[in-house]
Amino acid sequence: MAMAPDLIVVRHSASGACDFLARICRAGIINAGDGTHEHPTQALLDAFTIREHKGRLDRLKVAIVGDLLHSRVLRSNVQLLTKLGADVWVSGPPTMMPPGIERLGVKATTSVDAAVDQADVIMMLRIQLERMEGAFFPSFREYFTVFGLTTERVARAKPDVIIMHPGPMNRGVEIASEVADGPYSVILEQVSNGVAVRMATLYLLAGGAEA
Amino acid sequence: MKRLLRGGRLIDPAQGLDGQFDVLIEDGRVARIDRDIAVNGQPDLDVVEVPADCVVCPGFIDMHVHLREPGFEHKETIATGTAAAVAGGFTAVACMPNTNPINDNASVTKYILEKAAQAGLARVYPIAAVSVESRGEQLAEIGELRAAGCVAISDDGRPVATAQLMRRALEYSSMFGMPVVDHCEDRSLAGEGVAHEGYHASLLGLRGIPAAAEEVMVDRDIVLAGLTGGAFHVAHMSVRGSLRAVRAGKARGVRVTCEVTPHHFILDDERLASPVSYDTNCKMNPPLRETADRDAMLEGLRDGSIDAIASDHAPHHYDEKKVEFDRAPFGIVGLETAVPLSLDRLVHTGVVGLGRLVELLSTNPASILGVPGGTLRRGSPADVTIIAPDLPVTVDASKFRSRSRNTPFDGWRLRGGVAATIVGGVTMWVNESAGFHL
Numbered sequence: 001m002a003m004a005p006d007l008i009v010v011r012h013s014a015s016g017a018c019d020f021l022a023r024i025c026r027a028g029i030i031n032a033g034d035g036t037h038e039h040p041t042q043a044l045l046d047a048f049t050i051r052e053h054k055g056r057l058d059r060l061k062v063a064i065v066g067d068l069l070h071s072r073v074l075r076s077n078v079q080l081l082t083k084l085g086a087d088v089w090v091s092g093p094p095t096m097m098p099p100g101i102e103r104l105g106v107k108a109t110t111s112v113d114a115a116v117d118q119a120d121v122i123m124m125l126r127i128q129l130e131r132m133e134g135a136f137f138p139s140f141r142e143y144f145t146v147f148g149l150t151t152e153r154v155a156r157a158k159p160d161v162i163i164m165h166p167g168p169m170n171r172g173v174e175i176a177s178e179v180a181d182g183p184y185s186v187i188l189e190q191v192s193n194g195v196a197v198r199m200a201t202l203y204l205l206a207g208g209a210e211a
Numbered sequence: 212m213k214r215l216l217r218g219g220r221l222i223d224p225a226q227g228l229d230g231q232f233d234v235l236i237e238d239g240r241v242a243r244i245d246r247d248i249a250v251n252g253q254p255d256l257d258v259v260e261v262p263a264d265c266v267v268c269p270g271f272i273d274m275h276v277h278l279r280e281p282g283f284e285h286k287e288t289i290a291t292g293t294a295a296a297v298a299g300g301f302t303a304v305a306c307m308p309n310t311n312p313i314n315d316n317a318s319v320t321k322y323i324l325e326k327a328a329q330a331g332l333a334r335v336y337p338i339a340a341v342s343v344e345s346r347g348e349q350l351a352e353i354g355e356l357r358a359a360g361c362v363a364i365s366d367d368g369r370p371v372a373t374a375q376l377m378r379r380a381l382e383y384s385s386m387f388g389m390p391v392v393d394h395c396e397d398r399s400l401a402g403e404g405v406a407h408e409g410y411h412a413s414l415l416g417l418r419g420i421p422a423a424a425e426e427v428m429v430d431r432d433i434v435l436a437g438l439t440g441g442a443f444h445v446a447h448m449s450v451r452g453s454l455r456a457v458r459a460g461k462a463r464g465v466r467v468t469c470e471v472t473p474h475h476f477i478l479d480d481e482r483l484a485s486p487v488s489y490d491t492n493c494k495m496n497p498p499l500r501e502t503a504d505r506d507a508m509l510e511g512l513r514d515g516s517i518d519a520i521a522s523d524h525a526p527h528h529y530d531e532k533k534v535e536f537d538r539a540p541f542g543i544v545g546l547e548t549a550v551p552l553s554l555d556r557l558v559h560t561g562v563v564g565l566g567r568l569v570e571l572l573s574t575n576p577a578s579i580l581g582v583p584g585g586t587l588r589r590g591s592p593a594d595v596t597i598i599a600p601d602l603p604v605t606v607d608a609s610k611f612r613s614r615s616r617n618t619p620f621d622g623w624r625l626r627g628g629v630a631a632t633i634v635g636g637v638t639m640w641v642n643e644s645a646g647f648h649l
Contacts, residue, residue: 014535014537014538015415015416015417015537016416016417016536016537020534020535023487034416036417037415072416100410100411100414103410134402
């Protein structure tokens with residue numbers, strides 16, 4: 001506070017840390033990920049990437065698959081993508097399904113096949129090692145069998161589907177390498193777009209004008 | 212010393228009294244209750260005129276508070292905690308053993324009672340630990356703790372760790388007539404949770420504590436109370452499934468009682484998001500539950516299946532609360548808000564009448580803990596709470612007598628307050644805004 005910065009970029013392990021800081025501090029706060037709450041710039045870059053490929057978000061079927069309970073990427077994307085008119089499906093094991101998630105305007109299913117069926121966009125979420133110890137699922141092997149994104153599963157989606165992942169990926173756990181490196185993958189574009197979107201965020205919030 | 216409380220309405224459910232009665236106090240005890248007690252020819256009699264819109268009640272007893280001393284005097288001391296008690300209308304409090312050191316031996320009990328006597332405000336009834344250091348392994352020396360002045364046992368802050376220990380605690384304490392007060396929470400289900408598992412926690416990314424974490428423990432303890440014949444009291448009940456279990460247990464004759472806090476019958480988990488998101492003064496354990504649970508608590512208060520209102524007064528220093536939600540300690544202060552909140556949200560909304568409120572705050576806590584008071588019957592201690600049911604009250608945390616201010620009710624405008632608090636015939640607190648002079 002005494003140093004009076006214009007902006008503070010915050011990444012924090014506790015949900016709500018940015019809300020807390022914003023209440024006690026006059027600087028602009030950019031949330032770069034707080035706990036399992038939100039990751040707004042990731043959602044912005046994801047929406048930007050989708051629009052680059054599809055030209056729109058309205059009425060696109062977007063399937064988000066993985067550890068829904070612990071994902072801040074999920075929470076920010078659900079809010080942004082539903083607001084922009086996408087038909088958002090979420091899928092994951094029941095042990096990692098946040099209670100009441102349907103109230104956010106998404107369709108929730110434990111069937112990943114139903115979620116990716118005729119999807120325009122498939123977004124995979126990272127599975128963390130410690131979730132196995134919490135008994136959320138039995139093993140990586142089984143997780144890959146039930147939820148992993150394989151070429152067979154991708155074939156259920158629209159022919160022009162794009163595959164996304166916020167990174168870092170666990171190849172062979174939530175996503176097969178053939179898919180991650182395959183023709184539908186836009187994962188590296190997401191990373192490049194992230195730089196542009198975050199530059200724009202800093203520019204606009206620091207007082208820059210829209211071009 | 213003789214005092215006469217003259218005028219006003221008197222309610223004492225234990226005697227079936229509700230009407231215009233005077234109370235004569237002699238040597239700290241109730242000497243007589245009658246209509247229009249004559250005062251002539253008694254020059255040494257101190258006559259207190261009770262305003263007509265005030266109600267004289269047996270002293271309120273908060274059966275679940277944390278006074279924090281010894282060990283956490285930066286949060287509260289026995290002196291500041293009992294000052295908060297009398298300012299909140301409580302003539303007695305039962306204090307939980309999770310101090311440092313834990314109240315698992317008679318020397319800690321004696322220390323607490325000595326400090327309480329020095330403060331000379333509310334009566335303090337210590338609750339002893341069930342197990343040594345509340346570790347859930349070996350029973351504390353309950354007989355000696357009883358002899359030193361403890362009235363119940365609890366490992367509060369933690370559940371009684373195992374079913375076997377709970378069984379032994381119920382069996383063993385029954386010979387001393389002490390109930391086992393359990394903080395019902397299955398720790399393996401609650402995990403590292405910080406908020407009620409539900410929509411709002413999902414949205415805010417807060418780890419959930421499912422309702423079932425409480426319910427399975429209440430079920431366990433009721434089964435064990437049935438097995439042993441011991442008395443089990445559910446601390447700070449918060450979910451509808453627990454209430455269902457308590458009702459069923461009572462119906463089949465199990466010795467089970469329960470309490471609910473004002474925050475659990477007033478607030479729900481929507482408060483996590485608004486008006487202020489991640490407000491650490493809305494972080495307590497058990498957490499604020501969903502609306503259906505809150506409504507079930509009101510129904511249980513109304514139909515009599517809930518026995519007591521207790522504040523779970525849990526003071527924390529503002530440094531400790533002014534942090535990220537995950538890192539803040541659980542708990543809020545409640546001694547100075549419980550009575551106004553109950554009057555406003557239970558009596559004036561028609562959930563309960565004043566008679567039932569007195570049972571919840573006085574008659575039943577006294578009977579569950581087996582302590583004196585809870586009635587103004589002749590010979591009882593002259594512990595009296597005088598309430599002003601229509602007094603407008605604005606909660607102002609900055610004026611609390613408690614050393615801590617961690618309340619989600621700051622600024623609330625309520626109808627109903629405390630006019631005066633009398634302990635052993637001595638006036639400990641007077642609310643001058645109630646137009647009251649002693």
